Amino acid sequence: MSLNRDRADTAFTFKGGMLPMTVMELASGDPERIRAQLAGKINQAPAFFQHTPVVLSVEQLDEPHLALERICAVCRAHKLLPVAVRGGTDPVKQSAWALGLGWFPPQESRPRAVETKPVEAAAEAELPVPPPETAVQAGGRIHRGTVRSGQQISASEGDLVVIGAVNPGAEVLAAGSVHVYGSLRGRALAGIHGDREAGIFCHDLHAELLSVAGTYKRLEDIDPKMLGCSVQVQLKEDQLRISALT
């Protein structure tokens, strides 16, 4: 229970945090196939492979035992840092702990978009070099309702769709594009892993901050004519271009 914290003066306090985290959804437990696919990916997006923490999700695998140590070694060789394992059998959990990794229980409810993923991932795994990713990525997340001040909603892969408003002080992030079907009054960051093709789409622009792949505009920098309009935000020649949606 988050309300129970230590009362005495202590050296630290535990705090709940929501950090964007990349989940590596394994469709195969074969370290060599993972190695082949990673080698292809590293050429596409070298910026992503900089000791990036990842959670290895093994929920899609049926195998009771995994060569977890070798999989981790392959990841580290490609500058990915496995920090935890999600799902899997009891032996998988035990070996994760033995390797100094955390373990998360399987995700209970998953958005429909993710459910279609294993098929694509499996198909992708069979190819030595995966096809280049398009602007609209697989995975992603749909959030229904107002995103309130202090809340952070992120899609660590794919697009984020918010059906509702994003209020001042709230933050929405996505590896792909951010779509807000409502007023955007908070901060919106698209392409957080460096995807320059990502964009931000919203009704009623009043954003505190807009960012695509690290290039940003503050509310002060936004042309006042655009405020209150339905707009799209894209990265063009290292500048954010805001144009009306018609």
Added chain:
Amino acid sequence: MAKIIVVTSGKGGVGKTTSAAAIATGLALRGNKTVVIDFDVGLRNLDLIMGCERRVVYDLVNVIQGEAGLKQAMIRDKRSENLHILPASQTRDKDALTLEGVEKVLMDLSEEFDYIICDSPAGIERGAQLALYFADEAVVVTNPEVSSVRDSDRILGLLSSKSRRAEQNRDPIKEHLLVTRYNPNRVDDGDMLNLEDIREILAIDLVGLIPESEAVLRASNQGVPVIHDDKSDAGQAYADTVSRLMGEDVPLRFQSVQKRGLIARMFGGGGRR
């Protein structure tokens, strides 16, 4: 089973305690057995607003730590026999409250009362989180200014994620917006946010609109909840709020500037300016 209503806001000084006292009194005057609990341990105020500060012996922290029974700590209101007050401790801090202790107090009160009103402290820390954790409904008190609206938005986020109902995946807390210190003249002048702007951002149902009123300060200093002042605009607005909380459909008043009649203008005084 009692209905547990938390009165909260995030920001301080917006009228949480005034509203908690008025709502609790209003519910009791309508014949509901009601208890109002001050969760603001260390900055006890509710007893002053309720005018019972001279009768405090034990408090919420004493009850939670087993030093006193509920019956000993609860103070019966002088004006309404249906209303009880459970004061906070002034000498302790919020860390003296435990989740289990608060739960036990609320469960015990639940058997005897129809409504339990929790007067939350300001902020979003432990005290505020404990006050809202067990709530069935929430009254979010908001002033027509941007910082208050943002803090209310933050509290609404906590209500939907850090409550028992949220953690147990039960129906969410029913959230009500209560706008206080509303001054239609200053709204017209553009000094204050108007009601529609507040409703658009917070996106929850409005339960009441309390006009800025001289009656509120007078009532606080006299220790008589303003709802007893049924001649005042604020008193009437709180009475409307209580009706809506009990499920009645009451038209909204005090939203626009009321033209003062010729006589009132000639003689000045009284009323709203």
